[in-house]
Amino acid sequence: MILMVVSTGKFRHLPVVDNGEVIALLDIAKCLYDAIARMERAAEKGKAIAAAVEGVEKNWGTSVSGPNTFIEALRERMFRPSLSTIISENLKVVTVSPSETVLAVAKKMLEFRSSSAVVVVENKPRGILTSKDILMRVIAQSLSPDATFVEKVMTPNPECATIDTPIVDALHTMHDGKFLHLPVVDRGNLYMEVISYTYVCVGDPANF
Structure with missing residues (x-):
């Protein structure tokens, strides 16, 4: 219930x-x-x-x-065997560059109703910024969102899953690492999308 x-x-x-x-x-x-x-x-x-x-x-x-x-x-x-069986082709993902400001990224996250943004360089994930990061690393530290660059407050080199990663393994990775968002890459290590803990379990990425 x-x-x-x-x-x-x-x-x-x-x-x-x-x-x-x-x-x-x-x-x-x-x-x-x-x-x-x-x-x-x-x-x-x-x-x-x-x-x-x-x-x-x-x-x-x-x-x-x-x-x-x-x-x-x-x-x-x-x-189900792997993440490839639950990844949605219509899932909207926010991708940003390290040089963008936190304010600009926050606006993109709001536009796409996403709680995270993946920082990419040459289409490969180099970091991740979540709504929690903005709260704890920017707002709580009295930093100015329009003067703070993403690369300064993102989580660098995030752990990633592949489309072949078993679903249960992906959940264990997020649980053990104490994070709720996991970038997914294809077999060529190119960024595809990001999944949330709740999306894997419930199937609705919005508002989580």
């Missing part, structure tokens, strides 16, 4: 309230990873996928009413 609410609402965090007071903040990334880990562990032990789904739902208090439930969709996406 919680994952359905967050997915439908297209937000990453959900306040937990007790008697009208906020006592915690739930992060969808952790919820999704926990669900994936449970299903993966069950599969490794040779159990049926249905048993893994049942275990996840029992712990989270959700209920399966048919084949099109959120957990069923999540399970189907997780165990």
Whole structure:
């Protein structure tokens, strides 16, 4: 139920309230990873996928009413072989140069409704800038967005996946590295697009 609410609402965090007071903040990334880990562990032990789904739902208090439930969709996406099976040809990606200002990039991100921009040189990823980077490395440091160049605040040499990378491996990479966006390159190491943790699980890249 919680994952359905967050997915439908297209937000990453959900306040937990007790008697009208906020006592915690739930992060969808952790919820999704926990669900994936449970299903993966069950599969490794040779159990049926249905048993893994049942275990996840029992712990989270959700209920399966048919084949099109959120957990069923999540399970189907997780165990497809590679990223090439879920990458959308129509996914709009923001690409920028290292010499652009943060303000210019932020405007592009707003235009494309994207939470990240990939910094490319000769069509190869050289860095990544996310909305979190802008908040923590620019705004919080009292830097001027229109006078700060992307190369000064981007994450350089980001870890990348290929279209042949297994979906579960891509999720583990993002979880272990504590980041939510992963550039994807083709077999020639040329930049293709960027996927988010939530997009891989839910299938909607907007607003994440």
